[in-house]
Amino acid sequence: MEPRVVTQPGPMVYGICYCPVSKHEVLKSEGVADSKTLTEEQREKIFDKIKENADYIGWSLEIISPMYISTSMYKRPKVSLNEVSHNSAINLIKRAIAAGVQVSEVYVDTVGPPEKYEAKLQEIFPTLKVTVAKKADSLFPCVSAASICAKVARDRALKSWSFPENIEIDNWGSGYPGDAVTKNFLMNSLDPVFGFPGLVRFSWSTAEKILEEKCVPVLWKDDEEEEDKKDDTPSVLQFFARKQKGSTDDKPTVPPPPKKKRHHYFTERCLAPVTSF
Template sequence: MDEKEVESDASEAMEESQDAAAVIDLTEFDKNNSNNAIIQSKIPQICKDEPCCFGIDEAGRGPVLGPMVYGTSFCPISWNTQLGELGFADSKTLNEGQREALMKSIQDASDYMGYKVEILSPNYIANSMLRRNKHSLNAVSMDSAIGLLRLALADGVQVKEVYVDTVGDAKKYQDKLKGLFPDLDITVCPKADSKFPIVSAASICAKVTRDRATTGWKFVETNDFDKENYGSGYPSDPATKKWLAGNVDPVFGFSQFVRFSWSTSSLILDDHAFPVQWEDDDEEEEAAKGTASLLSFFAPKNADARQKKHQFFNERDLKQVTAM
C-alpha cells in the first residue's frame, strides 16, 4: 500500500468517525459560559400523542472545575423495552467511546425519543452557594431538574412516569416533586441510572454534554495562565490542585472555569490572593453617616468602623457601582 492509499484510508476513517459522532450545539453556551444554557432536541410527535416516561440525571456534581449538567430523556412508555435493548447503562461505567455511541443512538431515535439538558456554569453554581441567602448544591440541582420537567410539559410532552436519580434524601425529594406535579407518577431513588433505561439515557446526555463543554471550554480571560493540564477537575486530583495553585490571580482570583465556592478553591485563594474586605453599598453609606456597620460589631475595639478595601482598589479609586 503506497502513501497516497494510506492517507486516503485515514481520511475515510476520520470522516466515518465524524459521521458517527453525536452533534451537540454549544454555540449559545460558548457565547457566554458564565451563564447557564439549555440544549434540547426536537420533540417527536409520538411523545406528544402517547404517555411518556421521563428520566432525570446529572453529570459533574463533584468537580471543582467546569459546569454541572442536568440531563433528561423521554420516550413513550410503549417503547421502554426497545430502549433497554439499545444497551443503556450508568454513564460512569462506560468509556467515552461507548457514551458517544449511545448519544448518537438517542439522536438517531428522534422519531420516538427526545432529550433536554441544562448546562449549569461554574459561576452560577458558586454564586448560588455563596449568596446571602445560600442556595445549596442540592437546591441548585433540584431547581434544574424541576425546570427541565416543567419545560418538557410546557412543550407538550405527555409525561406520565418520572424517574429521578436522587440528590439528598430520596423520600423528601420525591415528596417535593409530588407536591409540584401531583398528576405524575414519580420515582426518586439512588442509582436510578443503573435501574431504569430512561434515566441511563438521561445520564448519557448529561455526561456527553459536560465532556464536550469542559474539553472545549472557551477561556475568555486574558491572563497568561495554563489553559490545559488541569487533570480530571476533581478536588482529590493532584494535577487539578497543582493547576489551581498555579493559575490564580492575586487580585481577580480564578478563571470562570473554576467553582470558587469549593473549599479547595477558597483555601488556595486564602494562600495566594490578596485579602479584600468588601462591604455592601448600604453598609458603606451607613458608615459615611457615622452609623456602625454590622461587621463592626465583630471587629477589634480600636478598628475603624469603616472597613477598608485593599490598597490596589484605593490607589485606583475603584468603587462598587450598581449601574453603568
C-alpha cells in the same frame, strides 16, 4: 423523564430523557448504562443512537455556568447547589410538558435526601408518579440515557471552552478533589489576587480552601459592619421620653434620633461615599 447532574470544574449540566416505559428494555439493548461506567467513545456512540431513535426517545439539557452557581451560593439569601439542581430539574420537567410530552412517570437521580426531594417534586407535580432514588442512573435505563446526554454535552463544552483570562491549559482532570491533574490545574491557574479563571466555581469547597490558603487575604467592610451591628442597635428605651436623673422638671427629654441604617444595595456591594480618589 429523568434529570441527571454532573460535577466540577466547569458548568453543571442537567439532562432529561423521556420515552415510553415499554422502551426501557430497548434502551438496555442499545448499551445504555450509567455514564460513569462507559468510555468517552461508548458514550458518544450511544448518544448518536439516542438521536437516531427520535421516534420514541427525546432529550433536553440545561447548562448552568460556574459563575451562575457561585453567584447563587454567595448571594443573599444564599441559594444552595442542591436548590440550583432542584430548580433545573423542575424547569426541565415543566419544559417537556409544555412541549407536549405526555409525562406520567418521573425517575430522578437524587440530589440531597431522596425522600425530601421526592416529596418536593410530588407536591409540584401531583398528577405524576415520581420516583427519586440514589444511583438512579444505574437502576433505570432512561436515567442512564439522561446521564449519557449530560456527560457528552459537558465533555464537548469543556473541550471547546475558551478562557477569557488568556490562559493556556489543556487538561483539568476529572474535576474530583482527589484527582492529581485537577489539583495541578487549580494551582497552576490560580492568581493571588483574582483567584481562579471563570471555569472554576469559587463556591466549591476545594477551591475555597485554596483561595484562603494561597491568595491575598481580603477583609470585606460589610463583615465588620455585621460584627458591629450589636453596638449600633438602638435601645427601645430611646423611643420613649424620660425625665433626666435628679431633675425636678417634669418636662421629658427628647431622645436622640436613631442611627440611619444604610440601604442594603450599598452594603451588599461594599459601596461607600468617598471624598478623594
